[in-house]
Amino acid sequence: MQNDALLNLDPVFSSFEEAIIVLDKTRRIIYLNAKAEQWFGNNPSTLNSHSISKWTNAITKQVALFNLVDHSLKSTNSKPIGEILLELHDSKDWMLVEAKEAPFDWQDKTYILLTMQEVKKKYLAEEVQRAVYEISDAAVSTADLDALFKRVHEIISSLMPANNLYIAIYDANSEYITFPYYVDERDYLQPDERKIKARDRKAKRGLTEYLLHLGQPALLTDQKISDLTKQGEIRMIGSLPLEWLGIPLKTLQGKVIGVLVIQTYIQGIQYTEQDRDLLEFVSTQIAMAIDRKLMEEKRQQELELFAAGPVVVFKLLVENQDSRIMEYVSPNIEQFGYQPEQFLSGELSFLEIVHPEDKNLVINLSSSHSSDSANFLSEEYRILTANGEIRWVYDLTYIHKVKGNELVEFIFYIYDITHHKETENALQLINETLENRVLERTSQLKETQDFLQLVIDTIPAPVFILDRDLVYQGCNHAYEELNGITQKELIGKTIPEIWHSDLAKQFAEENMEILTTGISKSYESQNPTVDGNYRNLVYIKAPYYRESSAEPAGLVGVAMDITDRKRNEKLQSTIYQISEAANATNDLDELFTFIHQVVNELIPARNLYIAIYDAETDSVSFPYFVDEFSESPEPRVAGTGITEYVIKSGEPLLLTYENEEEVTTQNEIAPTGADSSQWLGVPLQIETGKTIGVLVVQTYDEREISYTESDKELLTFVSNQIALAIERKQAQEALHKLNQELEQKVAKRTQQLNEQLAELTQRERELSSVVSMAQALRETHQLDEIYEAVLESTRVAIGASGVSIAILDQEADELVYIPGIGNFQTHKDLRLKPDAGAAGWVVRNKKVYL
CATH class of the missing domain: 3.30.450.20 (PAS domain)
Structure with missing residues (x-):
């Protein structure tokens, strides 16, 4: 305005x-x-x-x-x-x-x-900051959790209406929820009920549990709560509020320790998203304060439990290596007949209760013992109880240099080990008796074991031994060489510690079957070797027994290498598949796709292409090209590319980063396409030795795929069969194309002859009709017979379905129709004006009308 x-x-x-x-x-x-x-x-x-x-x-x-x-x-x-x-x-x-x-x-x-x-937002932010400070202060200033909860309630009530507030604590280990603080206008719980039974329950489906499982703030109206109840998400416990705002209590580490909830039953009080965000902002500080108090109470309980335990604690402060003040003695010193006050008042010193013969074992309080500011020392010695009984104790002493050697704290943790010592002495006597027998037996076993090891080391096949717990007990030299592990490294290891997860699971299942059934069996497996390759093995496994038990004590396994046999079987199968593919596939494209699949089963072949060489035109085409980074090249005159080099040399080539520069420079090979990390090409040669093309596989990541000389030999081995299949399929397609061309020529010539025959037939029919009509005209002078002869001859001559004749009556200026034949039989005695119909147009214009 x-x-x-x-x-x-x-x-x-x-x-x-x-x-x-x-x-x-x-x-x-x-x-x-x-x-x-x-x-x-x-x-x-x-x-x-x-x-x-x-x-x-x-x-x-x-x-x-x-x-x-x-x-x-x-x-x-x-x-x-x-x-x-x-x-x-x-x-x-x-x-x-x-x-x-x-x-x-x-x-x-x-x-x-x-x-x-x-300025509402400005002052609200200041109030929130004040609340954070007050919550932080409450964590230190309040005496216990009850006082902290009350203070938190007061602070939140200063930010928003919070007449009804409760705090629930969640224990993730027991999955129990307790309600140590609960203030509500409708629902009231006695303190003993709140802390012991009534509100302690395993997590079910109340609003509190819903919030814990949701893991984020929730602002709900009474309608939303009713909807959740109908949907089965929650089970309403207590009175239904008009507004319910709950916040998970999370520490900075994201640990959920409980929830804080405010709710109202009064119309006119509404909680907003701003209230939710504000409460969420201060909830972390509240959670940290509660967590701190919980930890303090837990530590106090631990101290009480520790004081009631068997370990006696002395805390001694030594000043200038001379003045000694006993600051603390735990109450359980009574187990030795003494009272803490005897040591705290100076009536007794710690050294006075130590056995006279063991005083030299006790730490020298006048020496520094360590250059560190803190250190642990331990010792075993004897002490005297108040009634003169001798007790053995274990002493763990913590030395804390508060101020160099001027002020040092000594904390003695004393544990009664008298019974342990008595047992130890008895065992020592028994051990001394058994030791000689064990040494003698060990020597005998070692001789036997050395002999057995010598025997299995002479076996050329890999041998291994497992106990009933599937822990390796030994192997021979052949097993060490196969798997690249020494017997010393193997013994004591479990199967998962030696083999990767899939193979370990397979071996464990096979071995458990042997131990459970007690029957020898053989299994086939593919194992990684030291050089990074895989070997096909047949494991023959048999259980072994001890004299004292009918249950297998373990098993012995022998490995037979069948890699070469498998490889030969695979090659024979591949060659047969390629040979059959020439007849089974419909065209060259389908054959090339099949060849890619077969090669990929032998070696990794993500990127593969086939180039065909035409010697007559000295050109190279690429009918099949699958590559991650390059498009299929256009046909080209044979040049100096690497593809042309393999075709002309007739030799396979494995090109890597190591030899690429030397090979390309020496043979003057020009780079083409994307730069691959490895390139493997083999010539496709038919039985005459003629090279008809090249088969290439390549990779752009040598960490993922790395070709070897073995791969080159393998691809060379199958390349001749691939070349023969391609040549056969080319011949089939050429013959098919020739047959199609011949069929087209025959069909075209046949059509021409049929057309000529039809034309001659028509001419013959026309001449025959004319001759018939002329003969009929010579034989009669009757007009009706003449009309009939003309009509029939015309029908036969042109193959008509109906013929009619109209005669012009010039005097009457009318067309008079003679009775027709066929479809025009109804034209009898029909008279029309010349300006009507198609016949009238022909008469007027003296032209043929078709």
């Missing part, structure tokens, strides 16, 4: 983020900038007669409340911002602003400039 007198000020005020309102001396609104117009509604021009009452006498900026309905201002009277924000929580009519009034003169008139800026 603009006043003409203030029109020049609008470019300045319209860019302000604050709402600018200009009042005349009667406080009537005469100008609003763009921001103010937003606050005053869509039609601010109706406010010309509206006034804003005097609300303050101050000329400085003040916090105030602006009414969005009647557009009035109200001072907050220095009320705390937190209380104001709480009052505004569910109000849509009031806005918290910082406002300032100032008079100014313009064109000989005095006006009042009122500026306002919304």
